[in-house]
Amino acid sequence: MSKQKVYIIPCSGIGKVFGSIGRESAYIVVNELKKEKSALECLPLIVKGKKKVIDTLKLNKVIAIDGCPLKCSYNNLMENVGKVDAKFMTTDIVKENRDLRPESSIMPIGEHTKKLAKKLAEKVAQKVDDLLKPNEEGELE
């Protein structure tokens, strides 16, 4: 069996900067911090019920990142894939870093927003390692 990956699914938040923090952090994880171990998928495609994507997610690990209490990523993943292996809220990283008040600008995102995304990405990256640990060990001969 090919090695498991961790799929990072940020909510598709577009109205406020909290969605942008999630998306940006997901890009940092899959492009920089955990390139080989993680991947992205479009949340709306999962919501639509695309079978191929849902089957892949079932066979791999899934992390939801949400931008507000409506938790679109978490709720839609639970509904369509039936599991979430870990979940994050971008509002938590904002609360933990009161000195980095995110700018309201979404396009482009501001410097504080970028820093918050980096901090969240580091946490998510750590979780990627945690989720894959038993599996990797199991595959060692």
Place this chain on the structure above:
Amino acid sequence: MRKKVGIIACSGEELLGGTLSRAAARIVVEKLRSQETIILCAPLFAAGGLERHGGQEERNFAKEHPTITIEGCEEECAKIAVDKYSGPPAATIYIQKYIDAHPELKSISRESLGEEGMKLAEIIAEDIAKKVDELFIRK
């Protein structure tokens, strides 16, 4: 109440088209038609059981107001979700059509569109703004 048009970009995270859809939507609601439009998060429209968690307000808004969906690829995620829960959108914009029509404007990546990608997003946004105007005239 003043009429508003709901803009729903698929906003797909995995594909460049999703990023263009998001950028175009933001240009419309922030710059071109800020008084006439409102932006709605796409995933709120779908998934049974969302009533339990919220999102009904957005669905109702889309039932009572005209909507324009913006699709990053042929999967039509935004259109299908809106159609299912709030009725058919008044118009649908396909990003691929613009990518094909403007090969000279190359976006850098899904993470960052770059100058040319943003130019393309502006062209798309201009068309969406025209559609918004048409919807206002029609009423």
